[in-house]
Amino acid sequence: MNEQLQLIKSSIKSIPNYPKEGIIFRDITSLTEVPEAFSTTVNLIAEQFKHAGITKIIGTESRGFIFGAPVAIALGLPFILVRKPGKLPRAVISQNYQLEYGEDTLEIHSDSIQAGDNVLIIDDLLATGGTLEACVKLVQRLGGQVKHAAFVISLPELGGEQRLRKLGVEPFTLVDFAGH
Ligand SMILES: O=P(O)(O)OC[C@H]1O[C@H](OP(=O)(O)OP(=O)(O)O)[C@H](O)[C@@H]1O
């Protein structure tokens, strides 16, 4: 692993048994408190996708906003918010999904994606891939396509990478952590 990825990985704190017994929470709030680690994270994702023909960036509530918004600024692309229910003010479509530790719904404004959009979805962490699958379905229902998704962290043992590939989405992840 190169020095930049080592800095990112070492800035992420691991909290055992949060929010439930048996989960090791990989905490990106400790990464955003290290300016060089935060800016390197954003720059590596932006660099990876600057020539990928992306038309829009989606960030998923809430931790996806932290990384999605600065990447959208770096690439000069529209930033679309996918939010938890009842938070978006205009007409929305909704999608249910399962989490590693629960169940939830995500929503997007119906007019945020158009046919032909090539969307990059950004989130802090890929676990089961349920959140990403819900986002992909929202984009597809509005006529857009998702070929790529970017994450700071992957938990490979939870199978999210395979789940995304089955949907035709190639995951780009910066650091992996073993276990849940
Ligand atoms: O791959 P998955 O199994 O779907 O899990 C990953 C998702 O879970 C976390 O979000 P959470 O729903 O906890 O919301 P938050 O960002 O608001 O804390 C994380 O930020 C990802 O979005």
Ligand SMILES: Nc1ncnc2[nH]cnc12
């Ligand atoms: N283990 C984990 N750590 C932090 N965020 C998560 N979201 C889903 N699983 C998680």
